[in-house]
Amino acid sequence: MLQIKNLHAGIEDKGILKGIDLEVKAGEVHAIMGPNGSGKSTLSSVIAGKEEYEVTEGEIFLNGENIDELGPEERAHAGVFLSFQYPVEIPGVSVTNFVKTAINETRKAKGLEEMPASEMLKKIREKAELLEIDRKFLSRSLNEGFSGGEKKRNEIFQMAMLEPKLAILDETDSGLDIDALRIVANGVNKLRNKDNAVIVITHYQRLLDYIVPDFVHVLHNGKIVKSGTKELALELEEKGYDWIKQEATI
Amino acid sequence: MELKDKLLSSFMVFEDRLDDESKNLNEIRNEAIKSFQQQGFPSKKDEDWKYTSLNALLKHDYCISPKHEPAVEFKDVKKYFIHDIDTYKIVFIDGKYSSFLSETTHDGIDVCLMSSALNKPKYKIIIDSYYNKIAKKEHSLTSLNTAFASEGAYIHIPKNKIVEKPIQIIHFSTGNEATLLLQPRNLIIVGENSHVQIIERHQSLTSNVVLTNSVTEVFANKRAIVDYYKIQNDNQDASLIDNTYISQKQSSHASVHTFAFGGKLVRNNLQFFQKGEHIDSTMKGITIIGDKQHVDHNTLVHHIEPNCESHQDYKGIFGDRSTGVFNGKVIVEKEAQKTNAFQANNNILVDDKATVNTKPQLEIFADDVKCSHGCTIGQLDKDALFYLRSRGIPAKEAKALLMYAFANNVLESVKINAIKTRINKLIAQKLGVNLGFDL
Numbered sequence: 001m002l003q004i005k006n007l008h009a010g011i012e013d014k015g016i017l018k019g020i021d022l023e024v025k026a027g028e029v030h031a032i033m034g035p036n037g038s039g040k041s042t043l044s045s046v047i048a049g050k051e052e053y054e055v056t057e058g059e060i061f062l063n064g065e066n067i068d069e070l071g072p073e074e075r076a077h078a079g080v081f082l083s084f085q086y087p088v089e090i091p092g093v094s095v096t097n098f099v100k101t102a103i104n105e106t107r108k109a110k111g112l113e114e115m116p117a118s119e120m121l122k123k124i125r126e127k128a129e130l131l132e133i134d135r136k137f138l139s140r141s142l143n144e145g146f147s148g149g150e151k152k153r154n155e156i157f158q159m160a161m162l163e164p165k166l167a168i169l170d171e172t173d174s175g176l177d178i179d180a181l182r183i184v185a186n187g188v189n190k191l192r193n194k195d196n197a198v199i200v201i202t203h204y205q206r207l208l209d210y211i212v213p214d215f216v217h218v219l220h221n222g223k224i225v226k227s228g229t230k231e232l233a234l235e236l237e238e239k240g241y242d243w244i245k246q247e248a249t250i
Numbered sequence: 251m252e253l254k255d256k257l258l259s260s261f262m263v264f265e266d267r268l269d270d271e272s273k274n275l276n277e278i279r280n281e282a283i284k285s286f287q288q289q290g291f292p293s294k295k296d297e298d299w300k301y302t303s304l305n306a307l308l309k310h311d312y313c314i315s316p317k318h319e320p321a322v323e324f325k326d327v328k329k330y331f332i333h334d335i336d337t338y339k340i341v342f343i344d345g346k347y348s349s350f351l352s353e354t355t356h357d358g359i360d361v362c363l364m365s366s367a368l369n370k371p372k373y374k375i376i377i378d379s380y381y382n383k384i385a386k387k388e389h390s391l392t393s394l395n396t397a398f399a400s401e402g403a404y405i406h407i408p409k410n411k412i413v414e415k416p417i418q419i420i421h422f423s424t425g426n427e428a429t430l431l432l433q434p435r436n437l438i439i440v441g442e443n444s445h446v447q448i449i450e451r452h453q454s455l456t457s458n459v460v461l462t463n464s465v466t467e468v469f470a471n472k473r474a475i476v477d478y479y480k481i482q483n484d485n486q487d488a489s490l491i492d493n494t495y496i497s498q499k500q501s502s503h504a505s506v507h508t509f510a511f512g513g514k515l516v517r518n519n520l521q522f523f524q525k526g527e528h529i530d531s532t533m534k535g536i537t538i539i540g541d542k543q544h545v546d547h548n549t550l551v552h553h554i555e556p557n558c559e560s561h562q563d564y565k566g567i568f569g570d571r572s573t574g575v576f577n578g579k580v581i582v583e584k585e586a587q588k589t590n591a592f593q594a595n596n597n598i599l600v601d602d603k604a605t606v607n608t609k610p611q612l613e614i615f616a617d618d619v620k621c622s623h624g625c626t627i628g629q630l631d632k633d634a635l636f637y638l639r640s641r642g643i644p645a646k647e648a649k650a651l652l653m654y655a656f657a658n659n660v661l662e663s664v665k666i667n668a669i670k671t672r673i674n675k676l677i678a679q680k681l682g683v684n685l686g687f688d689l
Contacts, residue, residue: 051636071645073641073648089655092654093654101647101651102641105642105643
């Protein structure tokens, strides 16, 4: 599904990613962990196509197609979804209208008709239920005055509505209490299937108790310095990152 | 001949042609034309006109009294009305009253024509007490209007009346004249405890040149509520100078929302005078322009007595080579203790070539007041744009959503839903997007 080859990227001459290789297959969950400033959020932004970052070397393929030249909306149309660490507030535009717009713009890009209103409504109801979101919430302005937990839940609601092929969850666990974490993780798990894939970016093992990864990668100083299975996450939880940093410098 | 000279020489002819009754304004008119003669048109040398030049507009040889008998079919102009709610309508075509398009009343309230108010003896007392009482004589364009004005809207609401239907004042220009100067004059008197809502629009129907120099005087008596909405979405060759003066008495609330989306040059002179305690004055605006359009908001709130409030919130979005000006003056007199005066002007420049000049002016002579002001000029937030695009929303639509979100809070105080809907449609149209839902 996703192939990243020798990816170098940075912002304004400052290199942040220094040669990332990663392959994510359909049906898999990958966790990317690492200390602050290791490049985790940059990696997710670069995959989603944030234009402030410049790719200086390497390539990103989605389903065999090089997506380097695609804008963020085109990547979204191709099935990439990024759950933001800090979702943006859009006063005056309701959650419902926002997801409707997102879905119909994606359909338009694919040459499809707009989704019929009844189908849309049904889908919204279904996905809202999945994430235990009540109806009042859906008519509120997007992210405006939402608590940290509400914002994250709303991100996963959008993911549920858009049904991406590749979902990147950027620190979705931050700011969530244990109940919200369970609801969000449960939502993500229910959305998983053999045709899609998830990349979970996190500092902590906590989320990985709920969304169990097939692979864990440790990012340090713009490179993946260690990859393993879910046991690696437990080891990191126990020992911290220092031993990885030391290993990496050796 | 220069426009000023032409106007001065036309004045004599104009005066002779007037009906006998309305000649009782002769003194006012003569004084006004003298004042205009002395001052002339404002130029960039005037501090208040530093960023707005009328030069290009004054080059035209304007027709000031159109001879054609204009005809307009309702179906052709329906879209300019707020038509999904029941309203009174005072409609003018090329400056002349159109009874066909209007819906006026004298049933308990007067919603009618300035010309009839000026000509009928029964209105004399009111005209004498209110007409030209707060319009500023030192504003040369206001004086020019006073000299020539003979038509406009006359609205008199006696006390204790809640006017259920909003009143629309609409001026159409047909383009029958190649260049046209219109000088409408409105007088609005709202009695104690009364409530009225007014919607004003100026609309040119062709691409011929039109300059409108409008003067409106509003009197809000004790505990009156006046909500005024100005929809400015005229075409590229129409310009508007709007001079609105509002005098408020104790515990009255007056609000003016100005939606400036079009026209070649728009200048809004909006002045509030607080003559009593516990008064609330609100002025809000959304400006969205592009091309080489120019919109200038020049506001004044004069806090004269204690315990009053004023709220100003102007949002501007400027594209292409458009230019914007905000000049907001707040005067708090020594006696006006416990004044709360708030002012905000926030702007987004969408293109590199667009400019905004924003200038808050606070003159505070009282010591126990709360006054705040804030001006910002910025660009669209790149992170926010990325967020929307990453959801599959193309850049153009994403930008439109962000601009809408930026301006949105101004709409919250709009009390008529049909206006909100209309403004949202105009915003979407102005931003060139169809988002599949009504903003």
